Each structure stands twice: as C-alpha cells, then as structure tokens.
Amino acid sequence: MKLEIAPIPEGVGRPEVTRPDVRLLAAIGEAGVRKLVDDHYTILRTSEIGGMFPRWDMEFEAAKLRSSDFFIQVLGGPDYFNQNQGSPKLVSRHIHFRITPKAREIWLNAYKEILPKLDVSEEIIMSFWNYLNIFSIWMVNTKE
Numbered sequence: 001m002k003l004e005i006a007p008i009p010e011g012v013g014r015p016e017v018t019r020p021d022v023r024l025l026a027a028i029g030e031a032g033v034r035k036l037v038d039d040h041y042t043i044l045r046t047s048e049i050g051g052m053f054p055r056w057d058m059e060f061e062a063a064k065l066r067s068s069d070f071f072i073q074v075l076g077g078p079d080y081f082n083q084n085q086g087s088p089k090l091v092s093r094h095i096h097f098r099i100t101p102k103a104r105e106i107w108l109n110a111y112k113e114i115l116p117k118l119d120v121s122e123e124i125i126m127s128f129w130n131y132l133n134i135f136s137i138w139m140v141n142t143k144e
Contacts, residue, residue, distance in 0.1 A: 001122050003112045006133045008101055008140060017134045021127035022076035027120045030072055036114065037068040043110040049103045074131070098142040108136055 009015060025033060041064050045053055054060045069080035111132055115125050 020131035025075035034068040
C-alpha cells in the first residue's frame with residue numbers, strides 16, 4: 001500500500017475533496033474511529049507540532065472527542081460534530097494555528113503510521129487516505 005503525500009498545488013485554490021468510503025465506519029465502528037483518532041493524537045502530541053494541541057489532559061481529551069466526532073460524521077455516522085460544535089467550518093476554526101506544509105506532512109505521516117494497522121481492505125484505507133490527503137491541503141494557512 002502506497003500512502004503518498006500529495007503536493008500542495010500552487011495558485012489553484014482548494015482541490016475538490018472526495019468523501020471517504022463509509023465502509024470504514026461500518027468495518028471499525030465508532031469505537032474504532034475514536035481509537036484511530038486517539039492513536040493519531042498520541043503521536044502528534046509528542047511531535048514537532050505538539051504545541052498546536054492542548055497541554056492539559058482534559059482539554060486534550062476534548063480535542064480528540066471533537067476530531068473523532070467529525071470523522072464519524074464524515075464517514076456517514078451520526079452528526080455528533082454538528083450537534084455539539086455546529087457546522088464544521090474547519091478552515092476558519094483552525095485559522096489561529098500556523099499550519100504550514102511541514103505541519104501538514106507531520107499530521108499526515110502520523111496517519112501513515114497507523115492506517116496500515118487497521119483490519120480493513122486496502123481499498124477502504126486508500127479511500128480514507130485520499131480524503132485526508134486532500135482535506136489537509138485546505139488546512140494549510142501559512143508558508144514555511
């Protein structure tokens with residue numbers, strides 16, 4: 001399985017994002033999505049971009065919950081994110097963070113580490129990876 005990080009297109013605007021295959025949620029369930037996010041955040045907390053994440057455990061757990069709620073919703077599950085946070089508007093919610101192309105790579109590399117460990121087909125993993133890959137381009141808001 002080749003999880004390659006797509007380059008950020010210059011001067012093109014935001015590329016179109018294709019939603020991931022909902023079979024991922026069916027295969028791993030809500031608990032599996034929450035574990036995926038937990039594993040991802042655990043890696044990120046000690047990474048070069050760890051400073052973007054809450055320092056206090058209670059706030060860190062709340063951030064993981066918001067993120068897993070978002071992905072459960074994106075994967076066709078209940079709209080927990082909308083119920084608890086309102087419309088995602090993730091670009092504007094993250095505007096106060098300096099998200100560079102390097103930060104995007106670190107974020108994606110953490111998923112590269114954990115996605116292959118899921119007990120689902122390569123097709124389903126690639127669908128989620130492709131979503132993350134393009135979605136993450138939208139979040140970059142600062143040049144190196």
